[in-house]
């Protein structure tokens with residue numbers, strides 16, 4: 001819950017904003033190509049990887065998993081997911097005995113949030129066309145403080161485990 005808007009505004013106004021941007025030291029990533037993204041200094045920078053949907057046994061309901069990463073200096077809040085191929089998409093979290101709705105999911109600055117089996121997941125209802133192995137399903141993730149991100153989730157075998165661990 002950091003209130004960095006004021007700081008961000010100050011940073012943007014200062015001539016050192018670009019220096020601050022290029023020295024986001026917390027990530028091990030090598031210096032990115034010098035693109036003129038002046039106001040990226042304090043903004044969330046969201047990327048989504050490994051999106052997949054286990055082939056559902058019922059065409060009407062499927063789960064969706066992916067890894068959300070925020071390389072920015074500000075947290076972002078995922079406020080919802082939509083798909084042109086699903087009637088509805090909701091965000092859930094499984095607990096030991098049940099499943100709860102999570103209307104929003106916070107992605108901390110320099111943080112990773114994983115949607116994976118047994119934990120956070122998407123629930124896609126009314127997929128059309130009915131998912132087939134290898135098919136792609138578009139997912140658009142919306143944030144209250146970052147641009148929407150659209151990814152293609154691949155329909156995988158029910159037993160699929162993503163290669164990346166930890």
Ligand SMILES: [Cu+2]
Pocket residue numbers: 092093099121122123
């Ligand atoms: Cu669920």
